[in-house]
Structures are given as structure tokens and as C-alpha cells.
Amino acid sequence: MKRQAERSPGFGNEFSSEDPRCPGALPEGQNTPQVCPYGLYAEQLSGSAFTCPRPANKRSWLYRILPSVKHKPFTLVPCGNLTENWNEVEPDPNQLRWLPFTVPKSTEKKVDFVAGLHTICGAGDTKSRNGIAIHVYTCNSSMIDRCFNNSDGDFLIVPQQGEILITTEFGKMKVEPNEICVIQQGMRFSVDVFGETRGYILEVYGSHFELPDLGPIGANGLANPRDFLCPVAWYEDRKVATGYTIINKYQGKLFACQQDFSPFNVVAWHGNYTPYKYNLKNFMVINCVAFDHADPSIFTVLTAKTTRPGVAIADFVIFPPRWGVADHTFRPPYYHRNCMSEFMGLIHGHYEAKEEGFQPGGASLHSIMTPHGPDADCFEKNTTAELKPERVAEGTMAFMFESSFSMAVTKWGLQTCQKLDKSYYQCWEPLCSHFNPNWKPSKK
Numbered sequence: 001m002k003r004q005a006e007r008s009p010g011f012g013n014e015f016s017s018e019d020p021r022c023p024g025a026l027p028e029g030q031n032t033p034q035v036c037p038y039g040l041y042a043e044q045l046s047g048s049a050f051t052c053p054r055p056a057n058k059r060s061w062l063y064r065i066l067p068s069v070k071h072k073p074f075t076l077v078p079c080g081n082l083t084e085n086w087n088e089v090e091p092d093p094n095q096l097r098w099l100p101f102t103v104p105k106s107t108e109k110k111v112d113f114v115a116g117l118h119t120i121c122g123a124g125d126t127k128s129r130n131g132i133a134i135h136v137y138t139c140n141s142s143m144i145d146r147c148f149n150n151s152d153g154d155f156l157i158v159p160q161q162g163e164i165l166i167t168t169e170f171g172k173m174k175v176e177p178n179e180i181c182v183i184q185q186g187m188r189f190s191v192d193v194f195g196e197t198r199g200y201i202l203e204v205y206g207s208h209f210e211l212p213d214l215g216p217i218g219a220n221g222l223a224n225p226r227d228f229l230c231p232v233a234w235y236e237d238r239k240v241a242t243g244y245t246i247i248n249k250y251q252g253k254l255f256a257c258q259q260d261f262s263p264f265n266v267v268a269w270h271g272n273y274t275p276y277k278y279n280l281k282n283f284m285v286i287n288c289v290a291f292d293h294a295d296p297s298i299f300t301v302l303t304a305k306t307t308r309p310g311v312a313i314a315d316f317v318i319f320p321p322r323w324g325v326a327d328h329t330f331r332p333p334y335y336h337r338n339c340m341s342e343f344m345g346l347i348h349g350h351y352e353a354k355e356e357g358f359q360p361g362g363a364s365l366h367s368i369m370t371p372h373g374p375d376a377d378c379f380e381k382n383t384t385a386e387l388k389p390e391r392v393a394e395g396t397m398a399f400m401f402e403s404s405f406s407m408a409v410t411k412w413g414l415q416t417c418q419k420l421d422k423s424y425y426q427c428w429e430p431l432c433s434h435f436n437p438n439w440k441p442s443k444k
Contacts, residue, residue, distance in 0.1 A: 007232055011211055011225035011276070017171070017233040018063075018268035025233075025268035031061050040267055041067045045169075047184055047208060047273040058184075058208065060271025062169060065237055066261055068188070074248055074255035081118040081416070084126060084133065084252030086408035089415070093370055096409065097424040100361030101417060103161065103196040106140040113139050113164075113191035114148050114247055114254075117201075120413040121343065121365060123405035124313075126152040126252050129206035132314050132403050134343050136363075137199050142192040146245035147263055152252065153205040155183045156302065156316055158399060160347050160361050162197035166190070168275050169266045171231025177347055178397055180316070181277040182209055182302070188246065188263050189275070198361050200345045202401045204313050209302040212315075217286060223301045227282040230274040238262040280397060285322045291329050296400065306404060317400040319351070324392040331392070332382050335373030341407045342366045342400055349396025352378070357427060358398075362419070368406045376430035 008015050018025040025040065027033045032042045040063040047058030101118070104111045116139035124131015137157075147167075157164075163176040168189040175181045177199075183189050185208075214221055243258040283301060288294045296317055304313040324331050332352055344351075346360045356377070358364060366372040374382070414420060 008230045009226050009228065010230075011228040012272055013225075014270070014272050015230060015274060016268075016270035017231075019233045019235050021235075022267045025063055026270060027063070036063055038267060040064060043067050045186055045271075045273060047186070058271075058273040060170075060269055060273040062266045063268045064169075065235070065265035065267065068263060070261075071246060071257045071259040074246075074250075074257045077247070077254050077256045079254045080115060081410075081412045082135065082249070082254065083119045083410055083412070084122065085410070086123060088411040089409070092409055092414060093367055095364070095366055095370055095372055095424055097358065097364040097421040098362045098413075098417070098419045099421055100359050101136050101138055101198060101363075101419055103138045103198050104140055106196065110141040111139045112141045112143045112146075113137055113193070114143065114146070115139065118412055118417065119410050120363065121407040121409045122203075123403070123407045124205060126205050130313075131205040132401075132405050132407065133203040133205075134401055134407070135201040135203065137201060138197070139191075139193055140196050143190045145240050145242070146247060147188045147190040149188045149246060149248045150183070150185060150203070151248055151250040152185070153203050154185050154208055154304070156202040156204075156209060157181050157183065157199060158201070158345065158347065159197070159199040160345070161199070162193055162195050164197060164199070165192040165194075166275070167192070167234075167264055168231060169264060170269055170274050171234040173229075173231050173275060173277050175277050178281060179277055179279045180301075181275065183275050184208060184273060187275055190264070200363070200399075200401075202314055202316060204304040207304040207306070207313050209304050209316070212297075212300045212303045221284045221286055222298075223278060223283055228276045228278050230276045233266060233268050235265050235267045236262050237265060280318055280320060283318060283320055285320055287322050287324070288326045288329075291326050293326065293329060293331060293334055296333070296402075311404050313403060313405070315400075315402045317402055319393055319396070319398040319400070321391065321393045321396065323389060325389045327387060329387070330382055331385075331387075332374045332378055335371065336366075337369050337371050338366070339368060339404075341368055341403045341405060342372070343403075343407070344398060344400045347397040347399065349393065349398070351396065351398045352393055357421065357424070362421075364424075365407070365409065373428075375427035376432075379431065 122133030302316045
């Protein structure tokens with residue numbers, strides 16, 4: 001039977017895994033024996049301070065052929081369109097929408113995952129470990145003899161076009177559109193692609209993603225822990241005479257170093273600090289069954305918390321297929337001004353509040369206190385629609401990165417990408433007044 005690339009289920013569990021080619025590679029009863037099985041090196045990867053309370057303590061032990069410390073010095077390399085400079089251009093409080101971001105043609109130029117990273121917006125600071133960045137990746141080639149390591153924060157990756165095969169120190173994960181994966185701070189990974197590929201990335205500094213608390217919902221619902229998958233151990237003992245490149249994102253800049261062996265040489269590992277993936281089709285949707293439009297927080301998949309109760313550095317929210325049954329209710333999203341920033345993307349289909357203009361592979365940003373809501377067509381249609389049970393968002397998956405940070409848009413996002421839809425505001429221009437001062441309540 002073909003061995004699965006990922007199969008260990010659960011969220012934040014204590015996992016252990018060893019490549020079946022080396023049975024017994026995990027030490028028994030201790031983490032750092034004087035001599036590890038098979039002559040391996042023991043290396044700990046810490047995702048939290050040593051003294052964090054147990055529920056928040058994150059670490060894994062890796063048993064590898066050579067330790068990660070064996071490399072030549074890091075040197076600064078160009079960042080391309082990856083940035084943490086939030087002051088490149090003046091702030092823009094307008095409603096912003098982007099047409100689908102261009103994917104480079106493989107016949108024109110080879111672009112891998114790292115070279116194809118573009119920062120759209122963000123806020124905060126990697127040095128103080130408090131902030132957020134939103135990127136897109138557009139690429140057409142696999143990473144050959146090079147890997148990426150983010151020392152600044154966690155990457156939540158949302159593929160939109162084309163599957164990706166991610167090789168990590170913990171094993172391999174294949175991630176397709178309508179799935180997500182999280183590569184946590186400090187984990188080295190390489191991305192293989194199989195054609196022209198595009199997706200979105202939510203990066204958070206200083207916090208890790210968690211499952212949201214369920215409160216009165218109870219013990220079950222939303223994204224269930226059992227549906228998250230982490231990789232199983234896989235290693236390669238491969239020398240690279242021409243040099244293997246480690247690319248390190250550190251304090252918002254990119255650095256590179258060389259070594260003569262593959263970093264994916266972990267034969268066995270155990271711990272609770274791992275990469276993981278999740279299929280969005282497994283989300284158990286909670287929705288209104290009586291009246292009114294519930295707040296979108298009921299669709300939260302993952303959250304990265306601040307120290308303030310109920311306030312997130314970022315929430316990852318989806319708008320999946322579901323039933324709409326609310327009586328005497330305007331069912332689409334309401335008009336809104338928010339103390340949070342709302343960045344939206346579309347994986348496939350048509351978003352209910354704006355069926356035209358908001359396209360798969362594009363995006364929108366409604367900044368803090370910037371008004372937004374259904375376009376004129378959506379409003380007129382849904383104020384006169386017959387309210388019967390209906391499927392909402394069938395064949396569609398939209399998502400939102402919501403943040404308490406007031407995000408600045410980069411120069412690439414506003415100008416260089418040339419995808420900003422400057423006519424976006426016009427979708428609300430046809431809204432007209434329906435005010436009737438002679439209106440009387442109907443007699444019952």
C-alpha cells in the first residue's frame with residue numbers, strides 16, 4: 001500500500017513519527033541519549049518560551065542525520081516584492097479590490113514559491129513580535145535545492161490555483177485548493193508546483209494559530225480537531241555538491257546560506273509543534289435558523305489571539321456552502337463599519353454579496369471603519385426575494401483574514417501589481433433612497 005504523505009490526525013496533539021526505513025529511531029524514555037539510535041543528532045525546535053504554561057507550550061524533538069547548525073554564514077539577499085515596510089506610500093482608507101493577480105508564464109520566466117512572494121498589506125513589527133502581513137504567491141516552478149525558513153512568524157497558506165507539495169523537516173504534505181496548511185515559525189520547507197500556481201498567505205508575528213473557543217456552541221462544531229492532519233516522518237540522506245540554499249526570512253529581510261546536504265534529513269521526530277493541513281470541506285457550519293444575519297465570526301476556522309480577550313491578531317474565516325433559512329430577514333451580509341480590518345479572497349465560485357467583479361484569485365480590503373456591504377444589485381434582489389430555504393454559496397469558497405491591526409497597503413499592492421480595480425466604488429453608486437416618510441406599519 002502506498003504510504004500516505006500525511007496521516008496523523010489531531011490539532012496540537014503530542015505526535016511521534018519515524019520513517020519506517022529506520023525502525024526504532026526514536027529514543028525510548030528520554031530526549032537526548034548519549035548516543036541516539038542510528039547515530040542521529042537530537043535537535044529541539046521550540047515554538048514557545050520554555051516556561052509557557054503547558055497548554056501553550058510548543059516544541060518538537062527532531063532526530064536528524066546532521067544538525068541544522070552546520071551551514072555557512074547567512075548573507076543578505078534581495079527581497080523582491082516581499083516587504084515589511086508599511087510606509088512606502090501614503091495610507092489609503094478607500095474600499096480596495098484587486099483583479100486576479102497575474103501568474104507568470106513558465107515559457108517566459110521560471111519563478112518558484114519564494115521568488116513569487118508579493119506582500120499586499122500588513123502592520124506591526126517583526127522585531128517586537130507583534131503584527132501581521134498578507135502576501136500572495138504566484139509561481140510556476142518548483143524549488144530546486146533550496147528551502148525557506150520563516151524566523152518571523154507563522155505562514156497560513158491558502159492555495160487558489162494549482163496544488164502544491166510541501167516538503168518539511170517533519171515530512172511531506174500535498175495541499176490542494178480548498179485546503180489550507182500552516183507552516184509554523186522556524187520550520188524549513190520547500191514547495192513543488194505542477195504548473196502555474198497562485199495562492200494567499202496570512203503571516204502572523206508573535207502568536208500561533210489556535211482553534212477558536214466554542215462557548216455555548218458546545219464541545220463540537222466549526223473546525224473539529226480530528227480533521228487536521230500533520231505529516232509523518234520522511235528523510236533523504238542526500239549530499240548536494242553544488243550547494244543547498246537555506247533562505248531565512250529574518251526581521252522582514254531575506255538572508256541565504258549554503259550547506260552541502262539536504263535539510264530534510266529528519267529520520268524521526270516527536271512533539272506538538274508541527275506543520276499541519278486542513279480541508280475546508282470538513283468545516284461544520286453554524287448558521288441562523290430563525291431570523292437575522294449572524295456575525296461572520298461563526299465561520300472562524302483558526303485564530304491567532306492577542307492578549308486582549310476576544311481580540312485577534314488575525315482570524316481566518318471562511319464562507320462555505322450552507323443553507324439560508326432566516327425568515328423576514330435580509331440574508332446577505334449587512335452594511336458594516338468595523339473596528340477590524342477585513343481582507344477577503346476567493347478560491348472559487350461567486351461571493352454572494354458581490355457576484356460580479358470579485359473574482360477567484362483576486363482580493364479586497366476594507367480597512368478599519370471603511371464602510372462596505374452588498375452592492376446595489378445584491379440589495380435590490382434580496383429585498384424583494386421570496387424567502388424560502390435555499391443553498392447559499394454553492395460551488396463557492398470565499399475567505400477572510402480579519403485583523404485588529406490597521407493594515408497599510410504596500411507600493412506593490414497599490415501600484416506595481418497593476419491589478420487594483422479603481423472602479424470598485426462604483427458598485428455602490430446605484431444605491432438609491434427608499435425612504436418613505438408616509439410609511440405605516442402593517443396591521444396584524
